Amino acid sequence: MEIIKTVDLSKRYGALSAVDSINLTINKGEIFGLLGPNGAGKTTTLMMLSSLLKPTSGTATVNGFDVLKQSEQVRESIGMVFQDPSSDPVLSAYDNLKLHALLYDVPLKSIDAKISQVLSLVDLEKRKHDLVKTFSGGMRRRMEIARGLLHEPRIFFLDEPTLGLDPQTRDHIWQYIKTLAEKIQMTIILTTHYMEEAEKLCDRIAIIDQGKIVALDSPANLIRAIGGDIVQLRGVVNTDAVKKLPFVRDIRESDHSYYLSVENAAQNLQKLLAVAGTIDFVAVHSPDLKDVFLRYTGRAMREEEGDLAGHLRNINRVLERK
Amino acid sequence: MNIKKKLKAIYALWYREFKVFLREKSRVVSAVFLPLFWYFIFGGGIGSIGAVNSSVSGNYQHFIFPGFLAMTVIFTALFNGAYMIWDKKIDFLKEVLIAPPSRTTIFVGKMIGGMTDALMQAYILLFIGIFLGIPFTPRSILLSMVILAILAAGLVSIGLIIGSFMESPEGFGLISSFIIYPLFLLSGALYPLDKLPGWLKTLTRIDPVTYAVDALRHVIIGVSSMPLAFDVSVVIGFDIVLIVAGTWAFNRMKL
Ligand SMILES: Nc1ncnc2c1ncn2[C@@H]1O[C@H](COP(=O)(O)OP(=O)(O)OP(=O)(O)O)[C@@H](O)[C@H]1O
Numbered sequence: 001m002e003i004i005k006t007v008d009l010s011k012r013y014g015a016l017s018a019v020d021s022i023n024l025t026i027n028k029g030e031i032f033g034l035l036g037p038n039g040a041g042k043t044t045t046l047m048m049l050s051s052l053l054k055p056t057s058g059t060a061t062v063n064g065f066d067v068l069k070q071s072e073q074v075r076e077s078i079g080m081v082f083q084d085p086s087s088d089p090v091l092s093a094y095d096n097l098k099l100h101a102l103l104y105d106v107p108l109k110s111i112d113a114k115i116s117q118v119l120s121l122v123d124l125e126k127r128k129h130d131l132v133k134t135f136s137g138g139m140r141r142r143m144e145i146a147r148g149l150l151h152e153p154r155i156f157f158l159d160e161p162t163l164g165l166d167p168q169t170r171d172h173i174w175q176y177i178k179t180l181a182e183k184i185q186m187t188i189i190l191t192t193h194y195m196e197e198a199e200k201l202c203d204r205i206a207i208i209d210q211g212k213i214v215a216l217d218s219p220a221n222l223i224r225a226i227g228g229d230i231v232q233l234r235g236v237v238n239t240d241a242v243k244k245l246p247f248v249r250d251i252r253e254s255d256h257s258y259y260l261s262v263e264n265a266a267q268n269l270q271k272l273l274a275v276a277g278t279i280d281f282v283a284v285h286s287p288d289l290k291d292v293f294l295r296y297t298g299r300a301m302r303e304e305e306g307d308l309a310g311h312l313r314n315i316n317r318v319l320e321r322k
Numbered sequence: 323m324n325i326k327k328k329l330k331a332i333y334a335l336w337y338r339e340f341k342v343f344l345r346e347k348s349r350v351v352s353a354v355f356l357p358l359f360w361y362f363i364f365g366g367g368i369g370s371i372g373a374v375n376s377s378v379s380g381n382y383q384h385f386i387f388p389g390f391l392a393m394t395v396i397f398t399a400l401f402n403g404a405y406m407i408w409d410k411k412i413d414f415l416k417e418v419l420i421a422p423p424s425r426t427t428i429f430v431g432k433m434i435g436g437m438t439d440a441l442m443q444a445y446i447l448l449f450i451g452i453f454l455g456i457p458f459t460p461r462s463i464l465l466s467m468v469i470l471a472i473l474a475a476g477l478v479s480i481g482l483i484i485g486s487f488m489e490s491p492e493g494f495g496l497i498s499s500f501i502i503y504p505l506f507l508l509s510g511a512l513y514p515l516d517k518l519p520g521w522l523k524t525l526t527r528i529d530p531v532t533y534a535v536d537a538l539r540h541v542i543i544g545v546s547s548m549p550l551a552f553d554v555s556v557v558i559g560f561d562i563v564l565i566v567a568g569t570w571a572f573n574r575m576k577l
């Protein structure tokens with residue numbers, strides 16, 4: 001059963017098409033990943049689906065409600081973890097969550113218990129009464145994830161929720177979210193820069209670049225579609241010669257490396273290296289989601305990219321505030 | 323959305339405003355002492371010249387005390403809108419706007435929160451007035467509190483409207499001082515309204531605060547230029563216009 005449907009959803013900022021005629025259908029209970037390089041339009045898409053941002057054209061229905069005409073019902077159906085911190089730093093974690101519970105009409109009697117429950121999930125129960133400004137970046141992130149879960153939304157949007165969290169915490173949080181999602185049939189739409197995370201978690205993935213969906217399928221299908229093996233080459237590569245080889249399907253450059261999609265690398269590697277030029281480094285692996293990403297966007301998805309973008313944004317915000 | 327949900331949302335927004343208020347004790351202190359300071363400078367200084375005494379029965383300090391109550395409300399109520407800018411900067415506004423309550427409900431919650439802030443400070447000043455020898459009675463204290471609340475509703479709305487449009491604290495400061503000073507200086511807070519030249523008289527009658535000050539004077543020292551019911555009706559009219567404008571401003575506000 002479909003729970004989100006977009007029809008030619010678009011957002012323009014002047015001449016820039018941030019989101020360009022996106023058509024998507026997401027099913028109930030699905031964990032759906034939105035992947036794309038910085039500036040691809042992921043956040044803009046989530047903002048339109050949550051009715052905070054008005055589309056320039058096109059529309060979407062969320063939980064059966066029109067984001068333009070029934071925005072209140074849409075907002076009742078969703079929870080959101082924003083990409084940037086959005087809690088009040090001079091309130092305690094408890095007060096931030098209490099405010100949230102009241103805004104989302106959580107029954108008064110169960111508010112305190114609920115708050116304790118979600119805060120213990122993210123290991124912050126002991127810091128409950130501390131002001132958020134005394135938290136580390138990761139702690140604040142965890143608190144905001146807990147806050148988003150507090151009212152058990154039908155649809156949960158997470159915009160790079162685990163950015164900057166250590167792997168253990170990430171696993172822990174995802175496990176909980178998955179369990180809860182199954183229990184209450186929650187649908188999850190997330191963006192992430194961690195490819196293994198997306199591969200492991202998501203039922204389906206849409207790769208979005210410059211506002212357009214360039215690929216959409218299950219991680220396994222996306223990887224299978226690439227096929228063969230990936231050969232990574234570093235050095236002075238004679239790309240013209242390499243491209244002429246019949247068993248080389250695709251070649252992409254990223255970050256001083258060439259990534260070749262090669263049929264049967266075990267057999268063909270010798271032939272490849274014979275014409276490839278002066279090679280300092282060779283590696284062969286089966287394709288994974290990173291290679292899918294590179295294929296469709298022409299850019300390597302590196303986890304640091306997300307981290308770096310996050311850091312730059314934080315620096316910007318600090319500067320702006322001064 | 324049903325009424326209980328609305329009230330919970332309003333309570334939520336009020337709760338936050340109140341927490342912030344309790345935390346920023348320096349603001350409370352300055353907001354109370356600044357008017358007191360002016361009060362003694364003006365009351366002592368101008369009062370001693372005797373320039374305005376002829377039309378003011380008795381004590382000039384008693385005469386201007388209602389004006390300083392209004393001043394406290396003007397400053398704190400309008401300044402409250404600056405928190406909107408802060409909320410935008412820390413992205414907290416997103417968290418509030420993505421929640422189910424309508425923009426109208428959010429405006430009302432913010433307005434009541436801002437009123438609480440402004441009124442707590444005005445009421446503290448009012449009680450200090452008792453010890454300064456202002457001739458208060460229980461009835462006049464109660465009526466003053468009501469009049470101040472009615473005044474605060476409209477003024478807080480002005481602050482919130484400005485805050486909903488502005489992006490920077492500097493911009494907010496600039497625009498709000500363009501409003502704060504005329505509102506205060508034209509309100510007759512410092513001088514009697516009756517003997518003004520024609521053009522100035524017209525200006526004072528455009529200022530809604532004039533009517534609140536006149537009403538306060540009526541109940542506190544028994545001196546006024548206009549009937550109490552008229553004064554209060556004008557201020558309520560001012561509230562209605564600004565609350566409507568405020569809900570409009572919140573509904574059109576983009577992130
Ligand atoms: N308010 C705005 N005004 C002008 N342009 C904007 C605005 N918000 C976003 N954009 C532009 O829209 C495009 C998409 O931005 P968006 O934030 O959706 O990207 P994203 O995929 O979330 O990127 P990231 O991975 O960095 O978070 C970018 O080119 C961005 O510059």
Ligand SMILES: [Mg+2]
Binds near residue numbers: 159
């Ligand atoms: Mg983003």
